[in-house]
Amino acid sequence: MLIGEYQHNIDSKGRVIVPVKFREDLGECFYVTKGLDGCLFVLSGEGWKGLQEKIQSMPLSKSRGLQRFFFSGATDVETDKQGRILIPQPLRDHAGLTKDVTFVGVSSRVEIWDTSRWNQVNGELTEESIAEAMDELGI
Structure with missing residues (x-):
């Protein structure tokens, strides 16, 4: 289970240290994509596969916006x-990092x-x- 809150700095090239605890839980290869409310989502390989399967199981007429949002800027x-x-510039821009x-x-x-x-x-909660x-x- 992914829990906790950690602060880090992102460098001018877009590199940031991932907290050790999260690295252990996410695995060697994981995925970063646009998230909601102005953040980025980070998913393990298994989590990414689950997201893909759920979105792809929907009719295209309902899922195309989700496909574009989550998959277009995603990176492994x-x-x-x-x-x-390394967080690509478009993702940094999305989250204002x-x-x-x-x-x-x-x-x-x-x-x-x-x-x-x-x-x-x-603070709004x-x-x-x-x-x-x-x-x-x-x-």
């Missing part, structure tokens, strides 16, 4: 000897956020909205 990555990955980034484990995937954007989005969601889940 492997870490270098320092544990870094410049220097300070935050890796967030959210169960089956990792999200990469610009740290200031993460702080803003995370209220105890009331969390309680309402927990009620819906029966927790």
